[in-house]
Amino acid sequence: MDGVQKAKSGHPGMPMGMADVATVLWLKYLSHCPTRTDWINRDRFILSGGHGSMLLYSLLHLSGYDLPISELQQFRQWNSKTPGHPEMGHTPGVETTTGPLGQGCGNAVGMAIAEQMLAARFNTPEYPIIDHKTFVFAGDGDLMEGISHEVFSLAGHLGLHKLILFYDSNKITIEGSTDLACSDNVKKRFQGYNWNVIEIDGHDYEQIDKAIRKALRAKDKPTIIICKTHIAYGSPNKHDTAEAHGAPLGEEEVKATKKNLSLPENELFYVPQKVRDIFSARLKQLERKTTKWEKIFSAYCNVFPDKAALWKTHMEQPIPENLESILPKFDPAKPIATRSSAGKVLQALADAIPFLVGGSADLAPSTMTFMEKYSSVKAGNFEGRNFHFGIREHAMGAIMNGIALHGGFRVFGATFFVFSDYCRPAIRLAAIMKLPVIYVFTHDSFYVGEDGPTHEPVEHIAALRCIPGMTVIRPSDATESAAAWIAALKNKNGPTALLLTRHNLNIIDRSIYPPASNLEKGAYILWQSREGKPDVILIASGSEVELALNAAQKLANEVNVRVVSMPSWELFEKQEQSYKDEVLPPSCECRLAIEAGVSLGWLKYTGNRGKVFSLERFGASAPYKILAEKFGFTPDNIVNIVKQMRSANNV
Numbered sequence: 001m002d003g004v005q006k007a008k009s010g011h012p013g014m015p016m017g018m019a020d021v022a023t024v025l026w027l028k029y030l031s032h033c034p035t036r037t038d039w040i041n042r043d044r045f046i047l048s049g050g051h052g053s054m055l056l057y058s059l060l061h062l063s064g065y066d067l068p069i070s071e072l073q074q075f076r077q078w079n080s081k082t083p084g085h086p087e088m089g090h091t092p093g094v095e096t097t098t099g100p101l102g103q104g105c106g107n108a109v110g111m112a113i114a115e116q117m118l119a120a121r122f123n124t125p126e127y128p129i130i131d132h133k134t135f136v137f138a139g140d141g142d143l144m145e146g147i148s149h150e151v152f153s154l155a156g157h158l159g160l161h162k163l164i165l166f167y168d169s170n171k172i173t174i175e176g177s178t179d180l181a182c183s184d185n186v187k188k189r190f191q192g193y194n195w196n197v198i199e200i201d202g203h204d205y206e207q208i209d210k211a212i213r214k215a216l217r218a219k220d221k222p223t224i225i226i227c228k229t230h231i232a233y234g235s236p237n238k239h240d241t242a243e244a245h246g247a248p249l250g251e252e253e254v255k256a257t258k259k260n261l262s263l264p265e266n267e268l269f270y271v272p273q274k275v276r277d278i279f280s281a282r283l284k285q286l287e288r289k290t291t292k293w294e295k296i297f298s299a300y301c302n303v304f305p306d307k308a309a310l311w312k313t314h315m316e317q318p319i320p321e322n323l324e325s326i327l328p329k330f331d332p333a334k335p336i337a338t339r340s341s342a343g344k345v346l347q348a349l350a351d352a353i354p355f356l357v358g359g360s361a362d363l364a365p366s367t368m369t370f371m372e373k374y375s376s377v378k379a380g381n382f383e384g385r386n387f388h389f390g391i392r393e394h395a396m397g398a399i400m401n402g403i404a405l406h407g408g409f410r411v412f413g414a415t416f417f418v419f420s421d422y423c424r425p426a427i428r429l430a431a432i433m434k435l436p437v438i439y440v441f442t443h444d445s446f447y448v449g450e451d452g453p454t455h456e457p458v459e460h461i462a463a464l465r466c467i468p469g470m471t472v473i474r475p476s477d478a479t480e481s482a483a484a485w486i487a488a489l490k491n492k493n494g495p496t497a498l499l500l501t502r503h504n505l506n507i508i509d510r511s512i513y514p515p516a517s518n519l520e521k522g523a524y525i526l527w528q529s530r531e532g533k534p535d536v537i538l539i540a541s542g543s544e545v546e547l548a549l550n551a552a553q554k555l556a557n558e559v560n561v562r563v564v565s566m567p568s569w570e571l572f573e574k575q576e577q578s579y580k581d582e583v584l585p586p587s588c589e590c591r592l593a594i595e596a597g598v599s600l601g602w603l604k605y606t607g608n609r610g611k612v613f614s615l616e617r618f619g620a621s622a623p624y625k626i627l628a629e630k631f632g633f634t635p636d637n638i639v640n641i642v643k644q645m646r647s648a649n650n651v
Contacts, residue, residue, distance in 0.1 A: 001016070001249055001254045001257060001258075002073075002254065002268045002269050002270075003054045003057070003058075003072050003073070003075040003082070003269070004054060004075065004248045004249070005248045005249065005250075005251060005254050006073060006075065006268075007075045007076040007077065007248075008248060009076055009084070009247075009248070010051075010053075010054060010075065010076060010084065010246075010247075010248065011051040011052055011053075011054070011245060011246050012054070012232060012244060012248065012249055013170075013172070013231035013232040013238070013244035013245045013246075014049055014051065014052035014055065014139060014168060014170075014231065014245070015052045015054045015055030015058070016231070016232050016233045016234060016235065016244075017168060017170050017202070017229040017230055017231045017232065017233045018052065018055060018137060018166070018168050018202065018227070018229060019055065019233070020202060020203045020204075020205065020208065020229075020233075021137075021166055021168075021202050021208050021227050021229075022055060022059055022137075023205075024205055024208040024209050024212065025045075025135060025166075025208075025212060026045075026059050026063060026282075027278060027279070027282050028209065028212075029043075029212050029216070030043050030045055030135065031043045031132060031133070031286065031289060032045070032063075032093075032286060033286050033287060033289075033290040034060070034063050034064035034065040034066075034092075034093065034283060034286070035064065035283070035287060036287075036290050037065070037092055037093060039290050039293070040130070040315070040407060040408075041129065041130055041131065041132050041293055042132060043132045043133045043134070043135060044095050044108070044111045044115075044132070044133075044134045044135065044406070045095060045135050045136075045137075046095055046096055046098065046104045046105075046107055046108045046111070046134070046135070046136040046137070047086060047098055047104065047136075047137050048098055048101070048102065048103070048104025048105045048107075048108070048136055048137060048138040048139075048142045049098070049101065049104070049137060049138060049139045049141060049142055049168070050085035050086050050097075050098030050099035050104065051084075051085060051099065051246065052137070052139075053082070053083070053084065053085055053086050054072075054075060054082075055137075056086055056093075056094065057071070057072055057075070057082050057091070058072065060091070060092065060093040060094075062271070062275065062276070062279040063093075063279055063282070063283060064279065064280070064283040065092045065093040066092045067081060067082075067091065067092055067093070069269055069271075072269060073269060084099075085097070085098060085099035086098050086099075087432075088405065088433050089433065089434070095107075095111075095405060096401070096402070096405050096433070097429055097432055097433050100425050100429065101139075101141040101142045101144075101145045102138075102141075102142050102145035102146070102147035102148045102151075102394075102398075103147065103398050103401075103425060103426060103429055104136060104138070104142070105136060105138055105142055105147065105148050105151050105152065105165070105398070106147055106150075106151040106394070106395055106397070106398020106399050106401070106402060106426065107398055107399075107401050107402035107405060108134050108135075108136035108151075108163060108165075108402060109151045109152070109154065109155045109160065109163065109395070109398070109399050109402060110398065110399035110400060110401060110402020110403040110404075110405070110406065111134045111402045111403070111405060111406040112134040112155065112160040112162055112163040112222070112402075113158065113160065113377070113382070113399065113402070113403060114402070114403045114406035114407070114408055114409060115130060115132055115134065115162060115406065116158075116160065116162070116382040117357070117377065117382045117383075117408070117409065118130045118314070118408045119131065119382070120381070120382040120383040121310075121314075121383060122307055122310075122311055124300075124304070126303075127296060127297075127299070127300040127303070127304075129293075129296065129297050129300055132162070133162045133163075133164060133216070134160075134162060134163045134164070135164050135166065136163070136164070136165050136166070137166050137168060138165060138166070138167055138168065139167070139168040139169075139170070140168075140169070140170070140171070140172070140173055140178050140182070141173060143167065143184070143186065144181070144182055146394060147394040147395060147398060147425075150390075150392040150394050150395035151392075151394075151395040151398060151399060152165075152190070152193050152195070152222075153193050153390075153392075153395075154389065154390060154392060154395055154399070155193070155195075155222050156190075156193035156194035156195050156221065156222060157193075157194065157379065157390075158377070158378070158379050159194070159220045159221055159222075159379040159380065160222045161218045161219055161220055161221055161222060161223075162222075163222040163223070164212070164215045164216075164222070164223050164224075164225065165222065165223070165224045165225070166224075166225050166227055167186065167224055167225065167226045167227060168202070168227055168229055169186070169202075169226050169227060169228050169229060170229045170230060170231040170240075172231045172240065172241070172242050172244075172245060173242065173245065174242060174245055174246055175242065176242045177242075186224075186226060187199065187226065190224045194221055195221055195222050195223060195224050196214075196215065196218050196221045196222070196223040196224070197223075197224055197226065198211045198214060198215065198223060198224070198225045198226065199225075199226045199228070200225060200226070200227055200228065201227075201228055202227030202228055202229035203229065203230070203233060208227075211225045212225070220379075231244050231245060232244030232249065232257075234257050234260055234261045235249060235253060235256070235257045235260070236253070236256050236257065236260055237253055237256065238253055238257075310354065313354060313355060314354070314355045314408045314409065315407065315408060317355055317410055317492075319353070319486075319489050319490055320352050320353070323349070323352065323486050323489075324482075324486070324517065326348050326351075326352055327345055327348050327349075327482045328341075328344045328345065328347075328348060328482075330478040330479060330507050331507065332506075332507045332508070332509040333507075334507065335504040335505055335506050335507065336478050336504055336505070336507065337500070337501045337502055337503055337504050337505065338475050338476075338477065338478065338480075338481040338500040338501045338505060338542075338543075339366075339367060339368050339442040339443075339500040339501060339502060340368055341477075341478030341481045341482070342368065342440065342475075342481040342482075342484070342485060342498060342500050343367075343368025343369060344368075345481060345482045345485045346368070346369060346371065346485065347371065347372060347373070349485060349489070350371040350373065350374060350385065351373065353410070353489070355408065355409050355410050356371075356385070356409075356410050356411075356412070357377075357385045357386075357387070357403070357409045357410070357411050357412075358371075358385075358386070358387060358411050358412035358413060358414070358438070358440075359376075359377075359386050359387025359388055359389055359396075359413065359414070360387075360388075360389065360396075360413065360414035360415060360440075361389045361390065361391055361392055361393045361396050361413070361414070361415040361419070362388070362389070362390055362391045363414060363415055363416065363442075364386075364388075364414070366416070366442065366443070366502075367414035367415065367416075367440055367442045367500075368442070369412070369414040369440050370386055371385055371386055374386060376388055387399075387413075389413065393415050393419050393422035393423050394422050394423070394425070394426070396413045396415070396423065396426075397413065397422075397423040397424075397425070397426025397427060397430075398425075398426045398429075400412075400413045400426065400430075400437045401426055401429060401430050401433070401435055401437060404430070404435040404436065404437050405433070405435065410436065410438075410489070411437055411438070412437070412438035412439070412440055413437070413438075413439055413440070414439070414440035414441070414442070415441065415442075416441065416442060416443040416448075416455065416457075417441035417442065417443055417444045417445075417457040417460055417461075417499055418443065418454070418455050418456065418457040418460060420439070420441055420457070420460055420463075420464065420497070421460070421463075423439065424463070427439070427464070427467065427470065427495055427497075428467055430494070430495040431467050431468060431469035431470050431494055431495055432469070434469060434493050434494045435494070435495060436491060436492045436493065436494065436495070436496070437495045437496075438488045438489075438495070438496050438497075438498065439495065439496070439497040439498065440498050440500065441460075441497055441498065441499050441500065442500045442501070442502060443455065443456075443457075443501075443502045444457060444461075444474065444499040444500055444501055444502075444542060444543075445457060445458075445501070445542070445543065445596035445597065445615075446458070446596055446615060446619035446620075446624070446627050446631065447501060447502060447503045447543060447596065447624040447627070447628070448502055448619070448624070449502075449503070449621075449622065449623050449624035449627060450621055450622065450623065451621065452619065452620060452621030453618035453619045453620060453621070456618070456619030456620075457597065458597055458598055458615055458617070458618055458619065459597065459598050459600075460597070461474070461499065461595070461597045461598075462597065462598050462600040462601055464497055465569060465570075465601055466600075466601070469493075469494040469495070470494065470495055470496075470497065470570070471487075471488075471491050471494060471495070471496040471497070471568060471570040471571065472496075472497050472499065472568060472569065472570060473487060473488065473496065473497065473498050473499065473519070473567050473568045473571070474499040474541040474542035474567050474568070475498070475499075475500070475516075475519065475542065475567050476505070476508065476540070476541070476542055476543070476544075476545035476546065476565050476567060477505050477506065477507050477508045477516075477545070477546070478505075478507050479507060479508055479510055479516035480508075480516045480519050480565070480567055481498075481500065482516065483516040483517050483518075483519035483520065484498050484519060484567065485498065486517075486520075487519060487520050487568070487571065490520075499542060501542065501543050503543070503624050505543055505546055506546055508526075508545075513526055513527060514526060518565075519565075519567050519568070519571075520571060521571060521572065521575055521579065522566065522567065522568040522569065522570065522571030522572025522573065522574065522575060523539070523564055523565065523566035523567070523568075523571075523572040523583050523584075524564065524565060524583060525562060525563075525564055525582075525583055526545065526549070526563045526564060526565045527549060527552065527562070527563045528560065528561070528562040528563070529552065529553075529555070529556035529559070529560055529561050529562075530556075530560050532560060533560070533585065533587060533588060534560050534561060534562035534585070534588050535559040535560045535561065535588070535590060535646075536555065536559050536560070536561045536562070536588070536590045536591070536592070536642055536645075536646070537561075537562045537563075537564060537584065537588055537590070537591045537592070538551065538552055538561065538562070538563050538564070538591075538592050538594065538638070538642075539564045539566050539584075539591060539592070539593045539594070539605055539606070540563070540564070540565065540566065540593070540594040540595065541565070541566050541567055541595050542567070542595070542596070543596065544594040544595055544596060544633070545563070545565045547594060547633060547634075547635060547638060548563045548594050548638070549563050550635040551635040551636075551638035551639050551642070554635055554636075554639050555639055555642060559642075559646070561642075562588075564583055564584065566593075566605070569601070569604075569605075584605060589607055589609040589610065589649075590609070590610065590642075590645055590646060590649060591605070591606045591607060591609075591610035591611075592606070592610060592611050592612070592613060592638070592641060592642060592645065593605060593606050593610070593611075593612045593613070593614075594612075594613045594614075594633075594638065595612070595613075595614055596614075596615055596631075596633060597614060597615060598614055598615065598616055599612035599614035599616065602614070609649065610645075611641065611645060613632070613633075613637075613638065613641060615631055
């Protein structure tokens with residue numbers, strides 16, 4: 001109450017309503033170590049309703065994390081460790097960045113999957129070194145968001161019995177009672193998902209304790225504990241009101257609530273010594289438990305040195321230095337779609353990188369992302385490396401983030417590029433948290449063809465590029481698709497998206513043209529008609545690089561034309577200015593960028609005197625070669641545009 005009141009903003013109701021449940025969980029059952037925050041076998045606690053962050057911050061402070069009460073007194077203020085919503089990496093003990101409702105639920109499912117997968121790989125009967133739970137607090141808002149359906153449906157299907165969800169059922173949202181918009185039977189809903197369901201009074205310690213013990217005994221299903229609670233519990237006048245959801249109680253109501261709870265009315269941020277003593281005793285228990293685990297793990301490493309070496313590989317996730325040498329070679333005489341060539345690359349990577357796991361949203365045959373030598377993850381068998389996310393792009397993104405947050409695996413997910421819209425909330429959070437998840441987005445432009453505008457991404461590449469920290473790579477051929485996978489694996493500081501074609505592309509003969517490894521620089525000079533300063537620069541990404549080459553060769557007798565392959569703006573921006581000026585010399589202002597999507601952002605590279613040939617409309621249903629002709633993506637049209645540009649500039 002005091003933190004929210006001092007900040008003059010925040011959400012006091014949920015923290016007050018779930019404090020009793022949290023007390024029992026944190027003091028009796030949650031296995032973690034505030035003084036060893038990176039302990040891999042700790043239980044994960046996720047506050048999916050991140051607006052209730054003062055509950056988490058209070059628990060972290062009391063438990064002994066490096067979060068002094070002075071930080072709670074700076075709630076929601078500049079440079080404090082207590083931002084409005086929990087941020088992973090910013091506040092000690094915060095497992096994931098939450099706030100957008102439902103995303104934390106997906107992260108929890110991903111963490112529970114990762115725990116089961118590590119256990120399947122490394123545990124032995126004598127040494128169960130991975131054996132922890134994933135606890136998540138979620139409210140009505142989380143359960144109303146569609147993503148919660150996707151992730152909890154999959155959790156039930158996989159039988160994630162170490163996942164325990166506490167549903168804060170206080171029947172209040174911002175606008176008022178949940179009756180305004182929702183009449184779901186949550187019990188039946190979760191029974192339908194194949195979950196265990198327990199209903200309790202969320203303010204009765206005996207019921208809370210009994211429910212947790214029962215959930216911990218589950219062997220084949222996740223458990224939801226439906227906690228009947230009162231928002232702003234203890235407040236005489238704001239109890240059970242929507243007002244308590246997202247605004248301070250007010251100074252007088254805070255005093256009245258403290259009086260009602262037998263606390264000193266005029267003391268701010270008061271913690272009774274008895275409470276500190278209880279949490280201090282719990283900390284000592286947890287430290288002893290962690291020390292015991294470390295001894296067991298040390299013995300495990302001595303008994304199973306091969307497993308210990310593999311464990312280290314999973315935890316540190318080194319990328320082999322010789323990847324280029326093990327990747328498939330592509331015959332320049334045989335055109336191939338970049339989705340297909342990238343799929344062949346993935347098979348080789350799977351053999352070389354044991355911690356690489358991933359799957360698709362029911363599209364593996366089309367995205368070419370099934371690792372053929374390896375089995376699938378399924379209920380009762382988590383040794384596999386392929387995921388079947390089902391038609392659940394929302395879930396896929398959030399679960400990928402959870403797997404990455406847990407540690408032990410490098411994860412990718414695949415779908416058609418147009419459905420990146422469904423993944424966007426999770427992608428954005430991955431960028432905020434700097435998670436190295438990899439997206440494989442195929443069917444990357446109007447060249448999808450017959451499926452028509454609903455399946456032909458136009459604005460999507462610009463939408464991804466505008467996310468800070470996102471790396472977008474659109475390779476031009478099979479050789480660049482291999483380099484793109486390597487670049488994605490090397491990027492450990494944020495998400496990467498690989499944009500791949502459905503249609504076949506000619507393979508650039510690297511015995512004639514510069515090596516595809518130049519992709520790591522984001523852009524490079526692919527071809528120039530003659531020495532010296534270029535008169536014209538054609539810049540293209542993906543399938544349009546071939547188009548630019550064909551057009552340039554038609555122009556070669558008239559002008560000195562340069563073709564620049566630019567698969568990644570973000571990688572290019574990381575280069576020294578001298579390199580960028582070498583590729584795009586400022587003295588050459590006649591530049592044409594070519595890309596089968598909207599032009600937004602290209603001005604940075606074309607300059608005010610250059611142009612962008614793009615698609616500023618939705619696609620259409622027809623064979624892709626017809627669409628290319630109708631939309632003007634032909635060498636002759638590019639040649640005409642360049643001639644018009646030179647004529648307009650009197651060159």
